[in-house]
Amino acid sequence: MAEQELPLPDYDELPIGTLRHRMRALDADEIRTLLEHERGHADRVPVTTLLTSRLDELERGATPSSGSQEQMPEVSEHKRTGSPVSPSAPAQPGRSTAHGTIGQTGKGAEHSE
Numbered sequence: 603m604a605e606q607e608l609p610l611p612d613y614d615e616l617p618i619g620t621l622r623h624r625m626r627a628l629d630a631d632e633i634r635t636l637l638e639h640e641r642g643h644a645d646r647v648p649v650t651t652l653l654t655s656r657l658d659e660l661e662r663g664a665t666p667s668s669g670s671q672e673q674m675p676e677v678s679e680h681k682r683t684g685s686p687v688s689p690s691a692p693a694q695p696g697r698s699t700a701h702g703t704i705g706q707t708g709k710g711a712e713h714s715e
Contacts, residue, residue: 609635618648625653626667630660 609632610616610624625633637653640646660666 608639613639614643618652621649622652625656628656629666630657633657633660 609628610621613621613636616624625636628636633653633656637650637657640649640653
């Protein structure tokens with residue numbers, strides 16, 4: 603089936619988050635069309651799972667939403683930001699650590715004999 607005949611324009615380029623949103627407006631026959639196309643082409647497990655799950659919902663009585671078929675912005679995944687300092691970088695004197703301040707000795711060290 604040509605992509606132009608699919609119920610969602612640019613289906614093959616849709617990120618899964620956008621597909622999840624846009625497929626909510628499709629009926630069971632349209633979901634079956636996408637599922638058949640997916641299985642015959644990329645056969646991406648997360649996509650076939652998503653489509654199969656939606657088809658099950660529709661067959662159990664769910665109704666398509668009247669939502670927009672416009673491209674929704676993809677929700678970005680959480681990105682690790684972390685510290686810009688590498689573990690091999692030297693510690694800076696006077697900066698606090700989990701165990702006190704670097705370069706300062708504890709009271710016990712001053713009083714030991």
